[in-house]
Amino acid sequence: MSASRTALVTGGMSGLGKAAATRLAEDRVRVVTLDIADGADLRVDVTDPAAVRAAAATIGPVDILVNSAGIVGPNAPLWEIAHDSWExxxxxxxxxxxxxxxxxxxxxxxxxxxxxVNIASMAGKDGNPNMSPYSASKAAVIGLTKSLGKELATSGVLANVISPAVIETPMNASTAPDALAHITSLIPMKRLGRPEEVAELVAWLASDKVSFSTGAVYDISGGRATY
Known part of the structure; x- marks a missing residue:
């Protein structure tokens, strides 16, 4: 990996984003973290397009974009979800x-x-009960990446998406225990994934080693996804 390459990792201060940032740095990539948390290189809310554009102007050229910023959202049946929580x-x-x-x-x-490299979830493929906003949003990320990969196919820019099963991250600490138990029970390996396991896949997808894959969905699920 060229030492001159720069990666922007959103949600880079915790969970999968932090693990990805650490792993990319091992490949001598210059890593810039973008997060709303203290300690980020850039404190930016990804939901604000003007703030994101300003960040892009500040950073300069970025070769690798890892979209890891995300929230679980509410845990409840769809008909009980508050409109603002869905939004x-x-x-x-x-x-x-x-x-x-x-x-x-x-x-x-x-x-x-x-x-x-966009981070989705197995929830976006399977749908997790009592997690309809999260499941639907991650399905949208998968669809977005499939379209994007086709749009960029002859440009030299590759776009792929990772769909992990439940990973041991701070984000899942806020998941309701019954929902967490259900999604963990679906994993044949009978354990949660580790952030560094996902980060290894991120590093490959961010490298020159991947050259004929774009718009693809990469499952990392301990055997949950076998199709």
Whole structure:
């Protein structure tokens, strides 16, 4: 991996984003973290398109974009979900991904090389009970990435999406215990995934080693996804 490459990792201060940032740095990539949490290189809310565009102007050229910022949203049956909770989940998980892609992809196209790795979830493929906003938003990220991969197919920019089963991250600490137990029970390996396991897949998708895959969905699920 070229030491001159720069990666922007959203949600880079915790969970999968933090693990991805650490792993990319091991490949001598310059990593810039974008998060609303303290300590981020850029404190930006991904739901704000103007703030994301301003961040893009500040950072300069970005070769790798990892969209890891996300929230679980409410845990309840669909008919009990508050409208603002539904909107907030989509704002972070979908609009946030849309905003960063819009801000950083043109530069990648101009330079003829780029890697976009979006983080979705098995919930976006299977649908988790009592997690309809999260499941639907992650399905949207999968669909967005499939379209994006086709749009960029001859540009030198590759866009792929990772769909993990439940991973041991701070985000899942807020998941209702019964919902967490259900989604863990679906994993044949009978354990949660580890952030560093997902980060290894991120690093490959962000590298020159992947060259003929775009718009693809990569499951990392301990055997939950076998199709």
């Amino acid at each position: 907030r989940t989509f704002a972070v998980n979908v609009r946030g991904t849309f905003n960063t892609c819009q801000a950083f992809i043109p530069g990648m196209i101009e330079r003829g090389w780029g890697r976009i």
